[in-house]
Amino acid sequence: MPATTAPGGPPAPAVRVEAVSKRYGDRLAVDDVTLEIRQGEFFGLLGPNGAGKSTLVEIMEGLRRADAGTVALFGRSPWPRDTTLLPRIGVQTQSSAFFVRQTAHEHLRTVAALYGAPRTAVDATLETVGLTGQRDVRVESLSGGQRQRLAIASALVHAPELIFLDEPTAALDPQARRALWEVLRGLKAAGRTIVYTTHHLDEAEELCDRIAILVDGRIAVTDSPHRLVGASRAPSRVLLPEGRLDEATARAIEGVERVSAQGGSLVLETHAVGPVLTAVDRIAGLDGVQTRTASLEDVYLDLTARPAEAAGTAATTAETTEP
Amino acid sequence: MSAYTALTGAGYRAQVRDRTTLFFTFAFPLLFLVVFGLIFKGQAVEESGLSYLSYTAAGVLSWGVANAAVFGIAFTLMQWRSDDILRLIRMSPAPLTAVIGSRYAIALVVGAVQSLLFVGVAMLPVFGLEPASGWPLLVPVLALGVTTFLLLGVIIGSFADTPESVAAVANFLMLPMAFLSGSFFPLDSMPEWLRTVSLVMPLRYLNDAVSHALAGRGDSSDVLVGCAGLLAFAVVFGAVAMKTFRWTRSS
Numbered sequence: 344m345p346a347t348t349a350p351g352g353p354p355a356p357a358v359r360v361e362a363v364s365k366r367y368g369d370r371l372a373v374d375d376v377t378l379e380i381r382q383g384e385f386f387g388l389l390g391p392n393g394a395g396k397s398t399l400v401e402i403m404e405g406l407r408r409a410d411a412g413t414v415a416l417f418g419r420s421p422w423p424r425d426t427t428l429l430p431r432i433g434v435q436t437q438s439s440a441f442f443v444r445q446t447a448h449e450h451l452r453t454v455a456a457l458y459g460a461p462r463t464a465v466d467a468t469l470e471t472v473g474l475t476g477q478r479d480v481r482v483e484s485l486s487g488g489q490r491q492r493l494a495i496a497s498a499l500v501h502a503p504e505l506i507f508l509d510e511p512t513a514a515l516d517p518q519a520r521r522a523l524w525e526v527l528r529g530l531k532a533a534g535r536t537i538v539y540t541t542h543h544l545d546e547a548e549e550l551c552d553r554i555a556i557l558v559d560g561r562i563a564v565t566d567s568p569h570r571l572v573g574a575s576r577a578p579s580r581v582l583l584p585e586g587r588l589d590e591a592t593a594r595a596i597e598g599v600e601r602v603s604a605q606g607g608s609l610v611l612e613t614h615a616v617g618p619v620l621t622a623v624d625r626i627a628g629l630d631g632v633q634t635r636t637a638s639l640e641d642v643y644l645d646l647t648a649r650p651a652e653a654a655g656t657a658a659t660t661a662e663t664t665e666p
Numbered sequence: 667m668s669a670y671t672a673l674t675g676a677g678y679r680a681q682v683r684d685r686t687t688l689f690f691t692f693a694f695p696l697l698f699l700v701v702f703g704l705i706f707k708g709q710a711v712e713e714s715g716l717s718y719l720s721y722t723a724a725g726v727l728s729w730g731v732a733n734a735a736v737f738g739i740a741f742t743l744m745q746w747r748s749d750d751i752l753r754l755i756r757m758s759p760a761p762l763t764a765v766i767g768s769r770y771a772i773a774l775v776v777g778a779v780q781s782l783l784f785v786g787v788a789m790l791p792v793f794g795l796e797p798a799s800g801w802p803l804l805v806p807v808l809a810l811g812v813t814t815f816l817l818l819g820v821i822i823g824s825f826a827d828t829p830e831s832v833a834a835v836a837n838f839l840m841l842p843m844a845f846l847s848g849s850f851f852p853l854d855s856m857p858e859w860l861r862t863v864s865l866v867m868p869l870r871y872l873n874d875a876v877s878h879a880l881a882g883r884g885d886s887s888d889v890l891v892g893c894a895g896l897l898a899f900a901v902v903f904g905a906v907a908m909k910t911f912r913w914t915r916s917s
Contacts, residue, residue, distance in 0.1 A: 430758075444684060
């Protein structure tokens with residue numbers, strides 16, 4: 344795979360964003376964001392609606408110009424429009440961005456021609472996203488999930504090195520979602536770089552090498568999902584079948600911070616799972632007891648619920664990202 | 667396959683698969699021909715000796731071709747921008763000239779079919795149009811007319827974000843222009859100052875040139891002046907279109 348390499352140096356990062364800010368009126372949509380995505384990395388960008396994800400992604404894609412700061416893809420600025428850089432980038436379109444009154448195959452053929460990609464890539468890409476059976480169906484007649492898969496195919500048909508995907512699984516049923524995960528893992532295995540925005544935290548945890556969580560236009564954290572969860576302040580939960588233990592006894596166990604009854608279980612929240620389990624074993628036995636460690640979702644909710652506090656910890660956490 | 671060929675192919679398929687729009691694009695000028703033909707049957711325009719019908723046929727034809735060129739591209743660009751098709755093209759290495767060029771090829775074909783159909787119907791015995799000897803000049807004149815009004819349509823399509831605003835703006839420009847440029851009523855019957863005003867309207871030049879080529883009004887200098895006027899407007903519209911073109915709503 345061609346990589347822009349400085350003479351004698353490491354390959355240029357796929358994406359380098361440095362001190363980028365963007366203001367709309369008096370609202371700072373992107374506030375001094377710096378991040379770097381290595382070639383071959385699967386990078387997740389998370390954050391609540393309105394946190395500035397779309398703006399940041401559009402600045403990376405070169406669709407918007409940053410007010411301040413610099414962006415480079417493979418060492419080159421995506422703004423203004425650079426037609427020699429664009430073939431290396433694939434962007435998932437909106438599920439409405441289809442040439443009207445065309446079949447799925449005709450649409451994708453047109454997109455392929457825009458990139459000068461070979462026509463054989465069209466059938467192969469339809470196969471990849473599982474739309475071979477719909478090749479002769481008009482785009483207007485496709486279901487929501489099929490439209491979304493065609494939009495993803497539009498980003499992949501010219502075999503780009505850097506792929507931007509925006510909530511690609513939002514309209515997919517569970518089977519199609521798992522099938523797409525396999526496609527994405529295949530792309531990563533082939534050395535492609537993927538920038539992924541999603542609201543599905545299980546998906547981010549499953550797929551991404553590293554994620555950044557954007558809150559109020561700032562990056563609250565950047566790290567691997569594993570280390571984020573590990574460093575989480577969110578408590579783990581021990582679930583006991585109802586009636587095994589009364590609430591007062593549970594609350595008296597050392598290390599238990601909160602006790603509640605939820606969905607037929609007694610839930611003990613704690614930061615000291617080991618000692619609490621030992622105590623539960625002694626009092627009531629461990630039969631049918633489940634433990635749930637903090638998930639990425641807990642980390643996410645924790646960070647996005649307290650933006651002011653989270654922004655304060657951003658600097659320290661961001662510095663502890665991978666080597 | 668080049669981006670231009672692919673976009674032209676997609677545009678052609680979209681056009682012929684939309685039967686309703688296709689039908690009315692061609693039926694609209696014919697409707698005016700029928701209405702004016704019925705109103706003014708057998709009347710002659712004062713002092714010119716031309717039948718009113720041959721006068722009005724030329725005017726309606728130039729207005730019809732110009733109208734289709736403006737609306738066709740303005741709607742397409744607005745729709746492509748709001749559907750994010752332009753964003754998709756913007757993110758590919760395809761040049762803007764491939765986008766506009768593909769729409770230009772389609773507009774030329776639409777204009778040619780419109781003209782053939784219109785002149786053919788006007789030559790039926792009911793209407794009795796007899797084309798003047800200079801009729802082959804219609805080909806370059808109408809092609810230039812399509813060019814000028816397509817570029818005007820690019821500007822409208824870059825400003826308008828909804829179908830309603832395309833229709834409002836395009837009609838606001840094209841309908842008064844049709845009357846003031848003498849497409850529907852002879853300029854000779856208008857006050858002097860209005861005739862002067864018509865000189866700043868591109869449709870006036872298309873009318874004059876088509877009137878000579880099709881109906882034999884005036885002389886061959888009308889064709890030359892008409893073409894020069896259209897060319898000048900094409901350059902101005904082209905320059906403004908380049909300045910105002912937007913790939914996405916936010917850019």
